Amino acid sequence: MTKQQAEKKTVKFETEVSKLLDIVANSLYTEKEIFLRELISNSSDACEKFRYESLSNKDIENKDPFKINIHIDKKNKTLSITDNGIGMNEEDLQLNLGTIAKSGTEEFIKKIGDKKGDISQIGKFGVGFYSSFMVADQVLVRSKKYNSKIGNQWISDGKGTYSIEEGDYKKRGTEITLSIKKDDIDFLEKMKIEEIIKKYSDFVPIPIYLTSSEDKKEEKDKNEQINSAEAIWLKDKSKIKNEDYEAFYKQGSSYYDNPLKVIHFKAEGVVNYSSLLFLPKSQPHDLYHPDRKNKLKLYVNKVFISDKLESLIPAWLRFIPGVVDTEDLSLNISREVLQNNAIIQKINKGLTKRILKEIKELKSKNKEGFLEFWKNFGAVIKEGLYEFNDTHDQIFEFAVFNSSEDKNLITLEDYISNYSNDKKKIYYISGENKDNLLNSPQMEYFKKEKINVLLITDPVDEFWMPMKNKFKDYEFTSITKGEIDVKDHEKNTKENKNDKEDENFIIHLKELLKDKVKDVKISKRLTSSASCLVADENDMDMHLKKLMAANNQNVNDEKRILEINSKHDLVIKMKSLKKEDKDKYSEILFDHAKLMEGENLDDPKKYTNLISELVSK
Ligand code: ADP
Numbered sequence: 001m002t003k004q005q006a007e008k009k010t011v012k013f014e015t016e017v018s019k020l021l022d023i024v025a026n027s028l029y030t031e032k033e034i035f036l037r038e039l040i041s042n043s044s045d046a047c048e049k050f051r052y053e054s055l056s057n058k059d060i061e062n063k064d065p066f067k068i069n070i071h072i073d074k075k076n077k078t079l080s081i082t083d084n085g086i087g088m089n090e091e092d093l094q095l096n097l098g099t100i101a102k103s104g105t106e107e108f109i110k111k112i113g114d115k116k117g118d119i120s121q122i123g124k125f126g127v128g129f130y131s132s133f134m135v136a137d138q139v140l141v142r143s144k145k146y147n148s149k150i151g152n153q154w155i156s157d158g159k160g161t162y163s164i165e166e167g168d169y170k171k172r173g174t175e176i177t178l179s180i181k182k183d184d185i186d187f188l189e190k191m192k193i194e195e196i197i198k199k200y201s202d203f204v205p206i207p208i209y210l211t212s213s214e215d216k217k218e219e220k221d222k223n224e225q226i227n228s229a230e231a232i233w234l235k236d237k238s239k240i241k242n243e244d245y246e247a248f249y250k251q252g253s254s255y256y257d258n259p260l261k262v263i264h265f266k267a268e269g270v271v272n273y274s275s276l277l278f279l280p281k282s283q284p285h286d287l288y289h290p291d292r293k294n295k296l297k298l299y300v301n302k303v304f305i306s307d308k309l310e311s312l313i314p315a316w317l318r319f320i321p322g323v324v325d326t327e328d329l330s331l332n333i334s335r336e337v338l339q340n341n342a343i344i345q346k347i348n349k350g351l352t353k354r355i356l357k358e359i360k361e362l363k364s365k366n367k368e369g370f371l372e373f374w375k376n377f378g379a380v381i382k383e384g385l386y387e388f389n390d391t392h393d394q395i396f397e398f399a400v401f402n403s404s405e406d407k408n409l410i411t412l413e414d415y416i417s418n419y420s421n422d423k424k425k426i427y428y429i430s431g432e433n434k435d436n437l438l439n440s441p442q443m444e445y446f447k448k449e450k451i452n453v454l455l456i457t458d459p460v461d462e463f464w465m466p467m468k469n470k471f472k473d474y475e476f477t478s479i480t481k482g483e484i485d486v487k488d489h490e491k492n493t494k495e496n497k498n499d500k501e502d503e504n505f506i507i508h509l510k511e512l513l514k515d516k517v518k519d520v521k522i523s524k525r526l527t528s529s530a531s532c533l534v535a536d537e538n539d540m541d542m543h544l545k546k547l548m549a550a551n552n553q554n555v556n557d558e559k560r561i562l563e564i565n566s567k568h569d570l571v572i573k574m575k576s577l578k579k580e581d582k583d584k585y586s587e588i589l590f591d592h593a594k595l596m597e598g599e600n601l602d603d604p605k606k607y608t609n610l611i612s613e614l615v616s617k
Helices: 015-028 034-056 090-098 104-112 128-134 182-188 190-201 217-222 242-252 335-339 342-365 367-386 392-396 412-418 434-438 441-448 459-468 488-497 500-512 542-550 569-575 579-585 587-596 604-616
Strands: 009-012 068-073 078-083 136-144 151-156 161-167 173-180 208-212 261-267 273-279 295-300 303-306 321-326 425-430 453-456 474-478 517-522 531-534 560-564
Touching: 034 068, 034 078, 034 128, 034 173, 034 190, 068 190, 090 136, 090 151, 090 161, 128 136, 173 182, 182 190, 190 208, 208 217, 242 261, 242 273, 261 342, 273 342, 321 342, 342 367, 342 392, 367 392, 367 459, 412 425, 412 474, 425 441, 425 459, 434 441, 434 453, 441 531, 453 459, 459 474, 459 542, 500 517, 500 560, 500 569, 500 579, 531 587, 560 587, 569 587, 579 587, 579 604, 587 604
Parallel strands: 068 208, 295 321, 425 453, 425 474, 517 560
Antiparallel strands: 009 161, 068 078, 078 173, 136 151, 136 173, 151 161, 261 273, 273 321, 295 303, 531 560
């Protein structure tokens, strides 16, 4: 040892580092707690590096299992992170912790060169360590490199200079001691630290232990590993048991049951990432809560980045929990930048495609499971059809609907191939529930003619169907709106029946109900009921209007069209009445139609009185 080496050296940080320290401490990170994530990540890397070194260099013995110890010293107000990784010598300390241009990780990658390493590396980043100055007014690094005889120490208050000197650190690896700032002493609470470890570093592949100067004997004896230490998503699928997936699913998400399907894959190409996703069996309680964002966690090389990244997966897949881990991003990238990041967008596309493919497969392989899944999440997935995106065809491959002619749920493809109609239309009717819809007066003609009608009970369908307008070349057509295009033979017979008496009665009703309805027509859709209401062709559909009104949305107050069944006994009777009786009783037809829509009458008593009078007449 030369005299010079033993001396304490005080060195100025590179200008860039000084600047960086300022930025890191003040603006780059909003959540201070991530300093621990960074330090743990460095320790874990150091272990990974040493693991590699010992694999490629037979002279090195690696007896001790890797571990990271975190210790809270309440009295001295310090928090230390210790690892038995590769360690740093004087030069490393200076290079790695004094300059940013030369990241040790980058050097290491160069060293690995073409030998395709089995080690996952944190590259590119190079600022993590400095985040410790967010919570510490002094940082002491004591370290001994695996191939050094002596230890060294690095110390700084993060304000322009650091000093390096030989130290008495004897163990291989590094110990980083943070003197916690006055305002941040909550980082000396064991519970809090444990929480942070679990939150950010649970799957760091090296075991993490936590001790405190205040630990009682039992706690010391117990000293359990805090993290689960497994980046299960990076493991070989064949080595993962179902129970492992299930445990990970329950721990990482807010689901308590087992997942319906595990989706575990690695994407390689333009972007590289590994992903472990789940199709859940049950609905999360906040599925429709406006604050609910997605449940996907983004990792960069096993280091947790965010579970709030909205651009990672479409909102209509917000119920999919899991993990995405990529090496293609840098760790210190800010949330705002991530949100519009091109790599994230590519991952989003890849994940979406994959999930939809898996749902389709679920439908073909596990019908029962799929139907349960669809019941829970179908309406959410269909939000994707209300957006302009390129997933619609994929969604249509499995999206199923109730219909009037089929007791099973059918896809749109089933509809057009099994129930094709010459009008090239996909008929639908919307409302609260399937049975009521089946019994609607507007369904009568379609039931008689056995024309299949989709029974729509998910409000979302009422939004995307009119917007999308067509499936293949079949037009979505509401049967409670506008004219219906009846079969040609029907057309002739119906039109012939539209005789003088009918015409006069219509004129009469139009005048009588002019404040209540937009128009009165002889119905082509009624076969057994006396009357019904429909929306005019270009107006908002009736049920949609009710939905919007119920949600306090502004809707135009368009009146509806009253259709009457001229062959119905009640109508026949009315047509035969004297003018003043017609005036008196015709209102029944409007009230009757309202009742069929499940609406309240303005004057129910008057309605029942009129009915009984008419019957006894
Ligand atoms: P990054 O880890 O992203 O490169 P950091 O600023 O966090 O950036 O760390 C800089 C470098 O310091 C690391 O690349 C590594 O070489 C070295 N280093 C940090 N912590 C440790 C540690 N616990 N053991 C060994 N080397 C470390």
